[in-house]
Each structure stands twice: as C-alpha cells, then as structure tokens.
Amino acid sequence: MHFETKAIHSGAEVDEATGAVAPPLHLSTTFERTATGDTPRGYSYIRDANPTQSRLEEALAAIDSGAASLAFASGMAATSALLQSWHGHVLLPSDGYYAVRALASELFPSWGLTHDYVAMDDLDSVRAAMRDDTRVVWCETPSNPLMTIADVSALASLAHERGAILVVDGTFATPALQRPIEQGADVVLHSATKYLGGHSDVQGGTVTFASKDALYESVEHMRTITGGVASPFNCWLILRGIRSLPARMRVHCENARAIASFLTTHPRVEAVHYPGLESDPGYAIAKRQMSDFGGMMSFRVRGGRDEALAVTAKTRLFTRATSLGGVESLIEHRASSEGPGSRTPENLLRMSIGLEHYEDLIGDLREALG
Ligand SMILES: Cc1ncc(COP(=O)(O)O)c(C=O)c1O
Secondary structure (H helix, E strand, O other): OOHHHHHHHOOOOOOOOOOOOOOOOOOOOEOOOOOOOOOOOOOOEOOOOOHHHHHHHHHHHHHOOOOEEEEEOOHHHHHHHHHOOOOEEEEEEOOOOHHHHHHHHHOHHHHOEEEEEEOOOOHHHHHHHOOOOEEEEEEEOOOOOOOOOOOHHHHHHHHHHOOOEEEEEOOOOHHHHOOHHHHOOOEEEEEOOOOOOOOOOOOOEEEEEOOOOHHHHHHHHHHHHHOOEOOHHHHHHHHHHHHHHHHHHHHHHHHHHHHHHHHHOOOOEEEEEOOOOOOOOOHHHHHHHOOOOOOEEEEEEOOOHHHHHHHHHHOOOOEEOOOOOOOOOEEEEHHHHHOOOOOOOOOEEEEEOOOOOHHHHHHHHHHHHO
C-alpha cells in the first residue's frame, strides 16, 4: 500500500457501535470491568490506554513502518520516557534540539545515564566516541536548527556492531519523507506538535519501535507510571493531521525548494542550510534516505545578531514565532529562542515554510532583506 493510502486508512475503521466514519473521541477516564474484575475490552484507566489513543498508535505504527507505537503528551515527554528506560552511556548529536541537551545536563545523572556529544554526520567521530557501555546512539536528521543530515543506515550498522541501538528523531522530515525504521533504526520519535498535527494547535509526541519487544514494554510502563500520556482530544487531532500529512508535505517541500534557491542568490545571505540544495553537504545522503527535503530551513544573514533580528522585524507574512510544521510560515531568531547556553550562530534565522503561495513568501523575504 502506498504511504498516502496508509495515512488515510490506518486506525480508521468505521465505528462499530454507530457506523461513524470519522473516529469517535472517547473522553472517558475509566472503563467498566466485568463482575469477575476483568477488562475484556482492553481498557481500564486513561493513563494506561484509551480507545482514541489506540487508533492513533495503530496509524503511527503503519506510517512509521514499525511494529508498535506509543503516543505521549509532548515530544519531550516521549524523549524523557525513552531515555529513562535505559542505564548507561548515550551518544547525543552535537547539533540537535536544545531541550535534549537540558535533559542531559540536568537529569541524566539522576537517571543513571552518561553522555557525550558527537557530530552525527561524521561517522569516524561517532565510531571513536562509542564506548563499551554505549546503549544508545541518538540522532536527529535533519537536525534542529542547522539541518545537518545523518546517514541512518550507516549509523544503525555502527550502533548494532557495538550492541547499541539507534534512535532517530525524525520530527523535521516526518514519516511522509523519511522512514528510519526501513533503514535500520530501532526507534523513531516525532514531536507531533509539528507536522503530524500540522496546524499549530495540538501538542504531542510519538515513539515507534521496529519490534514490539522488551524496550517497547518498558517505555510503555514508564509512560504509565510517570503519566506523560497524550490526552484523547490531542490524539484525535493528531490522527486527523496524519490524514492530510502526505498532501501537506508536498506543498511544504515545493515551497521550501523555491525559497531556498531564492535565498542562495541574495547578497545579504551568507549561507543557506537546506539539504535540498545540491551544494548542501547533506544533499547526497538526504536524496538517498528521504523522498523529498522537507519544509524546514535556516539561513545566516551577513553581519550578526542585530542584522538577523532586523530581518525578522520586517517580515509581514512570516510570523516571528518558534515551533514549526503548521500551515503558516514562521521565522525565528533561533539563538534568542534557545536562550542562554545556545550554540546556534547569532546570525542564524530558522524558518518553517508554510502552505501559502511561495511567490508571496519570496516577496516577503525580499522586502525584509532589503
Ligand atoms: C526536533 C525536535 N525534537 C523534539 C522536540 C520536542 O517536542 P515538543 O515541543 O512537542 O515537546 C522538538 C520541539 O521543537 C523538536 O524540534
């Protein structure tokens, strides 16, 4: 079955009780037991599982090409539950989502984890950084915010050779463009707050497992006891978002391609980070492991912080805001959003390219760049 069809038809059975075609939203926090104390329908209490979440998880496993999925309250709830399921050493990307670095410095010691940072696009460095107790190689591709591309199949082989597993945060690419489990990854994670929801109105996180094994069981247990479960309404909205994900991603990609090539020609732009540009260092690997290059990019304005902020002050269609993956275009001075300790260059602006007409977006950037 093609991806578009899976995105529409998984977790989409007509409701048996009513014939409803759109999935029912079950808000109940508790479910009736039999007189003998059993739960024959599989549900007992909302923090364990609920029917709307089960539908979403069925759809997620299908679109991520995995064996099973778990939905969470946010991408960071998903990240935390996963990381709390091991002890040992974790290799983290030197360019990656900044809140994962906060987890590493503030919470890893109490979770029994040690870590090192490594450039995930440099396989020799990754090999050299592996230790005997390395349990997990954690990569983000494309990365946030520098858009570096990690070679998923090479990292998976490298991790497996040393008895570790590979986790891929695929938030920027989405399963519509990149399915890491098909390339050997053990686990794939998404912030569903972004493209899966797709309309900047829902928070969620997802984890999909290549096999439904002990790791799946322990992450599910962690979710139940720590309570980072997704709400039914959020599951319902994310499920709705998944239905149109493939169609939305086509336009995000088409718009981003046009905008990236415009930026490369602008004299005030020092560099464009977009893996769809043939000149980008990640282009060849991205072309092999992604079906298109996505709607996220960043660029550096000639000068420094002030020059970059001056551009964001002048956009009219691009809204100055963090986050990504909605229908509207956003622009962000990333170092300001990340705050103290940010490693992001001060002249870097990150953009989430929306579904407006790309000529209008290019016009807006042309005006803002002056
Ligand atoms: C790549 C990436 N991973 C994880 C997260 C965390 O997701 P959430 O904000 O849903 O907790 C984000 C959020 O921006 C992200 O960009």
